[in-house]
Amino acid sequence: MREIVVDTRDLEPPGPMQMVLSELQSMLPGESFIHQIHRMEPTMLINRLAPMGIEYIIKRDGSTYHIYYFYPEDRSHVEERIDV
Amino acid sequence: MFDGVSLDQAPPFEAPLLFFLTAPLFAIVGSILLEYGAGEFAILHAFSIGFLAFIMVGALLQMLPVVVGVKFERPKRVALLFWLPLVGGTLALIATLGFGQLSLALFAAATLLLALGGFALVTLVKLFKAPRKSDAVIAMILALLSLLLATLLGGHLLAALARGKELSLLPLHGALAGFGWVGLLIVGVSYQVIPMFYITQELPAIVRRPLAPAIFAALLSYALFQEEWLFKVVDGLFLLFALATFWRLFQRKRTVKEPTVAFFQVAMIFLAATALYGLFHGHDWRYLVAFGYGFAMSVVYGMLYKIIPFLVWFHLSSRGFFDIPTMRELISERLAWLHLYIHLASLSLLLTTTKSAAPLILAENLLFLWIIKAPILLYFRYKKRPSPFATST
Numbered sequence: 001m002r003e004i005v006v007d008t009r010d011l012e013p014p015g016p017m018q019m020v021l022s023e024l025q026s027m028l029p030g031e032s033f034i035h036q037i038h039r040m041e042p043t044m045l046i047n048r049l050a051p052m053g054i055e056y057i058i059k060r061d062g063s064t065y066h067i068y069y070f071y072p073e074d075r076s077h078v079e080e081r082i083d084v
Numbered sequence: 085m086f087d088g089v090s091l092d093q094a095p096p097f098e099a100p101l102l103f104f105l106t107a108p109l110f111a112i113v114g115s116i117l118l119e120y121g122a123g124e125f126a127i128l129h130a131f132s133i134g135f136l137a138f139i140m141v142g143a144l145l146q147m148l149p150v151v152v153g154v155k156f157e158r159p160k161r162v163a164l165l166f167w168l169p170l171v172g173g174t175l176a177l178i179a180t181l182g183f184g185q186l187s188l189a190l191f192a193a194a195t196l197l198l199a200l201g202g203f204a205l206v207t208l209v210k211l212f213k214a215p216r217k218s219d220a221v222i223a224m225i226l227a228l229l230s231l232l233l234a235t236l237l238g239g240h241l242l243a244a245l246a247r248g249k250e251l252s253l254l255p256l257h258g259a260l261a262g263f264g265w266v267g268l269l270i271v272g273v274s275y276q277v278i279p280m281f282y283i284t285q286e287l288p289a290i291v292r293r294p295l296a297p298a299i300f301a302a303l304l305s306y307a308l309f310q311e312e313w314l315f316k317v318v319d320g321l322f323l324l325f326a327l328a329t330f331w332r333l334f335q336r337k338r339t340v341k342e343p344t345v346a347f348f349q350v351a352m353i354f355l356a357a358t359a360l361y362g363l364f365h366g367h368d369w370r371y372l373v374a375f376g377y378g379f380a381m382s383v384v385y386g387m388l389y390k391i392i393p394f395l396v397w398f399h400l401s402s403r404g405f406f407d408i409p410t411m412r413e414l415i416s417e418r419l420a421w422l423h424l425y426i427h428l429a430s431l432s433l434l435l436t437t438t439k440s441a442a443p444l445i446l447a448e449n450l451l452f453l454w455i456i457k458a459p460i461l462l463y464f465r466y467k468k469r470p471s472p473f474a475t476s477t
């Protein structure tokens with residue numbers, strides 16, 4: 001699976017949400033997932049994506065957050081890739 | 085292939101907006117009361133409920149669905165249901181405390197209990213059900229518990245006034261309303277908003293995690309035991325919050341000077357000064373003014389200059405409009421700086437000659453309304469257009 005990395009740590013709103021929403025256009029089930037690197041939990045974005053059936057996993061590394069967005073059917077692949 | 089964003093996901097912007105626009109009007113009422121020398125408690129509540137509580141209820145109505153995932157059914161109707169008694173109650177409270185209209189005391193108590201007590205209860209029930217309770221959510225829960233207690237105590241004070249009895253528990257009401265409700269809510273909202281808008285790191289977990297529960301515990305102990313030193317613990321904890329937050333804003337990666345950051349920095353300086361004044365001097369009216377006008381109102385102005393354009397973007401983009409001006413273009417930076425200078429001038433006059441601040445408070449709130457006019461008009465202009473999603477999918 002292809003990992004689409006989006007580093008939004010230094011972007012002001014609405015930049016982070018804009019970038020992830022725009023990458024979402026090219027995220028395909030079974031083919032790709034998004035890996036966002038951010039300075040906090042992007043709660044507004046997560047709550048915006050949840051009703052669309054996009055799932056996510058958050059991993060925290062010190063003050064950096066790694067958020068993975070994917071289609072529900074790709075969960076096991078993504079979990080394997082990111083080692084949770 | 086991903087095909088579109090849900091259209092009705094965001095709660096309508098009209099709900100918080102109703103509250104955001106009412107607040108400066110009450111600040112203007114407050115400035116007129118100040119000019120004409122109405123009772124100090126009427127002026128105090130024109131700002132504490134009329135301005136601050138309106139903003140905070142509006143902000144919570146907006147934040148809870150998108151930040152916490154807590155939904156209100158029929159958000160516009162819910163907003164109106166709280167807004168009407170809150171307006172009526174605030175006016176009645178001002179009439180009771182400022183003009184001795186004791187016949188209105190019970191009406192004020194009932195409507196404010198309905199509006200603020202009801203809002204606190206409903207929101208608490210929803211927050212307790214939130215799947216994940218971040219530190220921000222915990223601070224909000226404690227703030228709402230404080231609001232509930234403070235409103236009940238306020239009702240008790242009004243009942244005593246109406247019956248001509250001596251007021252008991254006055255300092256408790258003030259402490260829970262000011263430091264529990266206003267203070268803790270700002271702590272919770274800052275956890276969420278400062279890293280998001282100002283590209284700072286979060287506060288270190290060792291400060292962030294225990295801070296709000298510690299403040300609440302100290303306030304409750306003060307309420308129970310009425311020992312003055314417990315109140316100084318509250319001061320000490322707010323001092324910690326102010327210094328840590330100021331430091332984060334100081335360290336931020338982007339060094340462009342922006343008025344909204346300056347409002348937050350002013351707020352934290354005043355919070356630190358208030359806390360030191362409380363620790364070493366005492367809790368008099370200057371302490372209240374510095375906390376309420378210097379800290380809380382500065383945070384509110386700074387926050388709204390970010391949140392209003394952001395929400396406009398958020399709502400319009402979730403309906404598929406992406407050709408709108410950027411957030412920076414929506415708020416005139418020059419006028420926002422001017423607002424900050426007027427705010428600092430009102431504050432210095434409030435702390436010294438007090439009454440002479442009235443015209444400046446009036447001016448700053450008219451200017452505030454003028455500045456937020458652009459994003460709001462943009463929202464309503466786009467709202468009338470059909471969503472591009474509706475035609476493309």
Ligand code: HEM
Pocket residue numbers: 125128129132133137177181192193196197200234235237238239241242245251254255256257258259261262265266372
């Ligand atoms: C929500 C924000 C509120 C804040 C920040 C606030 C703050 C205060 C403060 C600081 C005092 C003075 C305490 C003292 O002198 O020790 C006070 C007094 C009072 N408050 Fe509030 N309050 C709020 C809401 C309410 C509500 C909802 C009610 C009524 C239901 C109310 C009714 C009163 C009354 C009756 C007094 C006493 C006035 C007097 O002594 O004549 N307050 N408030």
